[in-house]
Amino acid sequence: MNDSELVRLVDDLEEKAEGYVTLEDIERAAGQSVADAVAAALLLVDHRTRLDGTPVTLCRLNRHHPLVAELTGW
Numbered sequence: 001m002n003d004s005e006l007v008r009l010v011d012d013l014e015e016k017a018e019g020y021v022t023l024e025d026i027e028r029a030a031g032q033s034v035a036d037a038v039a040a041a042l043l044l045v046d047h048r049t050r051l052d053g054t055p056v057t058l059c060r061l062n063r064h065h066p067l068v069a070e071l072t073g074w
Contacts, residue, residue, distance in 0.1 A: 001030050006037055007071045010061050023057040034059075041065060 001009070009029055013021050023045055027034055037043045042065050046058045061068045 001032060003037065003040075003042060003067055004071060006030060006034065007042065007061060007068055010043065010059075011072050014060060020058045021060060023059040026059050042068065 010021070010026055013025060013029060023034070026043070034043055038045055038059075041062050043059055044062045046060075048056050048058055050056050061072070063069065063072070
């Protein structure tokens with residue numbers, strides 16, 4: 001999956017989500033690791049702890065990234 005496809009996928013996931021989108025959600029939907037997109041600052045991650053004490057990594061588009069802005073109209 002190229003960067004443009006990934007941006008569209010994550011934008012769609014964010015649009016449909018009732019809450020936060022996790023890194024796991026995105027990688028499952030993409031069918032691959034998105035570590036390169038995180039390293040390139042296309043995606044931003046935030047490490048949190050759920051109420052039950054388990055760790056979770058939230059993930060979202062970096063709306064300031066030029067490709068994201070171009071493809072999503074931000």
